[in-house]
Amino acid sequence: MRLIFKNLNVLRSTINAISTGIEIKEIVESAGNNLPNLFDFSSFGIFWKEDLLLFLYQEESCPPSFTQEVVNNMIKVFSILGEESVGADRIVLQIEKRKLRPKQMVMDPKATLKSYLTLPLAVEGEILGCIALNSDQPNAFDAQDLQFFSVIGYQMAATLKHFQRFSSIKNMAIYDTLTGLHNRRYFEERLEAEAQKCFHSNTPLSLVMVDIDFFKKVNDTFGHTEGDQILCRISSLLKTSVRKKDIVARYGGEEFILILPEARLEESFVIAERIRRLVENTLFEVRKTQVNLTLSMGVSNFPSHQVKSKEELVEMADQALYDAKRGGRNRVCIFTGKFARGAAPA
Amino acid sequence: MGRVLKEEKRGKWSSDLVLDLYSNLLAEIWELVSALIGEAILAFLVGLAVRKLGEKYPFLNSLTVSEEGISLDEMKEGCRTVAPVEIHRGFQSLINQLSHLFSVLAEGVINKELFPKVFPKVKEAERIISPK
Numbered sequence: 001m002r003l004i005f006k007n008l009n010v011l012r013s014t015i016n017a018i019s020t021g022i023e024i025k026e027i028v029e030s031a032g033n034n035l036p037n038l039f040d041f042s043s044f045g046i047f048w049k050e051d052l053l054l055f056l057y058q059e060e061s062c063p064p065s066f067t068q069e070v071v072n073n074m075i076k077v078f079s080i081l082g083e084e085s086v087g088a089d090r091i092v093l094q095i096e097k098r099k100l101r102p103k104q105m106v107m108d109p110k111a112t113l114k115s116y117l118t119l120p121l122a123v124e125g126e127i128l129g130c131i132a133l134n135s136d137q138p139n140a141f142d143a144q145d146l147q148f149f150s151v152i153g154y155q156m157a158a159t160l161k162h163f164q165r166f167s168s169i170k171n172m173a174i175y176d177t178l179t180g181l182h183n184r185r186y187f188e189e190r191l192e193a194e195a196q197k198c199f200h201s202n203t204p205l206s207l208v209m210v211d212i213d214f215f216k217k218v219n220d221t222f223g224h225t226e227g228d229q230i231l232c233r234i235s236s237l238l239k240t241s242v243r244k245k246d247i248v249a250r251y252g253g254e255e256f257i258l259i260l261p262e263a264r265l266e267e268s269f270v271i272a273e274r275i276r277r278l279v280e281n282t283l284f285e286v287r288k289t290q291v292n293l294t295l296s297m298g299v300s301n302f303p304s305h306q307v308k309s310k311e312e313l314v315e316m317a318d319q320a321l322y323d324a325k326r327g328g329r330n331r332v333c334i335f336t337g338k339f340a341r342g343a344a345p346a
Numbered sequence: 347m348g349r350v351l352k353e354e355k356r357g358k359w360s361s362d363l364v365l366d367l368y369s370n371l372l373a374e375i376w377e378l379v380s381a382l383i384g385e386a387i388l389a390f391l392v393g394l395a396v397r398k399l400g401e402k403y404p405f406l407n408s409l410t411v412s413e414e415g416i417s418l419d420e421m422k423e424g425c426r427t428v429a430p431v432e433i434h435r436g437f438q439s440l441i442n443q444l445s446h447l448f449s450v451l452a453e454g455v456i457n458k459e460l461f462p463k464v465f466p467k468v469k470e471a472e473r474i475i476s477p478k
Contacts, residue, residue: 080450081394118451119383122390143382146455150383157386 010037011148015155024048025055027159029096031152032057035133036100038148039141042107043070043134046156047078049127050164052086056095061106067095069113070134077118078130111136117149121157128160176250178228179235187249187257194247194261195310198302206268206301208258209317210238210275213294213329215254218286226286230293233284241275257317265301265334272297272332280330294330296321305335359430359475362422367471368437369418375444375464376415382456385413391451392416395443403436434475441468 014037017030028046035044035057043058043066054071071093079085101107118132131153133141141149174186182190191207198205212218212234219227231254238248238256247259260268276295283290298320300313307313316335324333380388392411400407405425410417425433441464448456 077450080447081390083394083397115453117453117455119387120390120451122387125390125393127390141452141455143455143459146382146452150387154384154386 007038007148010034011151014038014152018152018155019159024051024053024160024163027156027163028055028057031131031156032096032098035152036098039133039145040135040137041133041140042066042100042111042136043132045070045074045132045134046121047074047091047129047131048160049078049082049129051092052090053092053094056093058095058097059100059107060097061101062097063107063109063111066107066111066113066136070116070132073113073116073134074118074130074132077132081120081130082127107136114138115140117141117146119150119153121153121160123157123161126161128157128164131156179232179250181235181239181256182247182249184249184251187247187251187259190247190249191259191310191314194259195302195313198261202303203262204264204301204303205313206258206260206263206265206299207313207317208260208268208272209251209298209314209321210256210258210272211296211321211325212254213296213325215293218291218293222286230284230286230291233282234279234293234295237278237282238275241278242271246271257314263301265299265304268299268301269332269334272299276330276332296324296329297332298322298324298335299332300335361425361428361430361433364430364433364437364475365418365422365425367475368433369416371437371441371464371467371471372416372418374467375441375460378460378463379448379456382459383451385415389413391444391447395440395447398443399436399439403432403439405433406436406440430475434471438468438472 014031014034017034018027020030031046032044035041041059042062043056045054045056047054054074056067056070058067058070071088071091075086075088075091113134114136115138116132116134118130120130121128131149133145133149135141174182176183194205197203212230215227215230218230231250235248235250235256238258242248242258242260243263245261246263247261249257249259251257258271260271263271276297279293279295282293284293285291298317300307300316300320302313305313305316307316320333320335323336324331327333376388389411392409396406396409396411405421405428408421408424410420445457445460448460
């Protein structure tokens with residue numbers, strides 16, 4: 001009776017540790033740290049379908065052949081439960097080795113998988129992954145182990161589902177659903193943070209406002225579905241043409257905006273020009289017709305321009321974009337106040 | 347059970363009686379296995395087994411599975427035209443499929459509990475529904 005109470009207390013603290021985790025790794029580690037107090041096992045595994053991540057928490061002396069057997073078995077069981085085959089080569093394997101046994105009980109280097117318990121991480125009929133307890137001992141687990149393990153599995157599934165929902169809501173809040181670029185709300189937040197940092201440390205900060213020339217014509221001629229595909233293609237060109245630290249966002253309609261932290265005015269102009277040329281030289285296929293498109297862009301910069309706020313930086317980039325449009329489109333203009341310095345295509 | 351015995355003596359089984367018999371059997375399986383692995387996982391497994399067999403035994407698709415248990419109520423109307431032996435075969439396959447899933451997950455741990463209590467009844471059902 002005392003043993004059951006002890007186990008229930010361990011179970012309670014395990015569940016508590018799992019449910020307060022906010023990242024998958026944290027949840028897995030909490031479970032891994034607590035499970036040795038409940039079960040005798042050689043390896044504990046959790047497979048997370050979304051990231052194809054297989055996390056193994058196992059005894060220090062686990063031989064590689066045993067690990068491989070555990071991996072194969074978990075993939076096999078998940079394939080049956082998930083009704084889809086998962087290639088072992090696609091799995092991202094993370095192994096954490098811990099001393100789970102006393103020195104005299106280290107695993108035989110030729111140890112094989114003799115018993116296991118696997119449970120699906122299922123919530124509302126959806127399978128998120130699976131968890132498994134594995135042992136090199138025959139008949140290592142009984143009905144009570146299964147009961148305890150299923151309670152842990154249930155809590156893990158619920159926490160992971162919660163985590164998944166949270167991530168998806170977070171993504172919806174910061175990404176544009178069509179293009180996959182950041183959305184305007186995220187842009188505003190990041191600009192606030194970057195502007196504060198740069199104004200305070202007097203480091204450069206540039207904004208590039210981008211507009212696709214005559215995009216309305218594309219929509220009118222080919223329809224909005226084709227227009228949306230062009231937006232996605234251009235988004236992807238923008239994304240791959242900037243530096244890692246830059247932020248590319250959809251500002252609205254066919255307008256995009258780039259935040260270029262620590263970029264001096266000249267550097268920003270070079271980046272914008274590179275993008276303009278790239279789009280100009282790209283042939284976009286729309287319904288088997290090849291279409292040429294061009295971009296107009298406006299650049300503003302701190303400290304080159306007398307900027308006092310992030311709003312001013314946006315207004316200046318917008319003004320420069322207006323100058324680019326007025327100057328004949330397909331060009332990059334730098335904010336100059338009344339007059340804009342433009343780079344017309346060669 | 348009295349009704350079942352009477353029908354057995356007459357040697358004629360209606361679809362409703364076969365459904366009643368398997369409804370009781372599935373309720374027993376549910377009670378036993380849900381105590382081991384929980385309702386959510388069991389509901390998932392029953393759903394999986396039904397999907398696997400639904401093409402061969404379409405009447406199984408009208409089985410209602412939730413964390414509350416398994417209900418055959420919606421199935422009754424649709425099964426009036428299905429031969430009792432066919433219903434029996436469908437449920438037998440379902441129980442076999444579940445037993446297979448249990449062993450895939452936990453080797454013998456679940457079936458060890460399930461076999462002595464439930465499988466004699468499955469055998470008995472087979473004997474009375476499809477006598478040789």
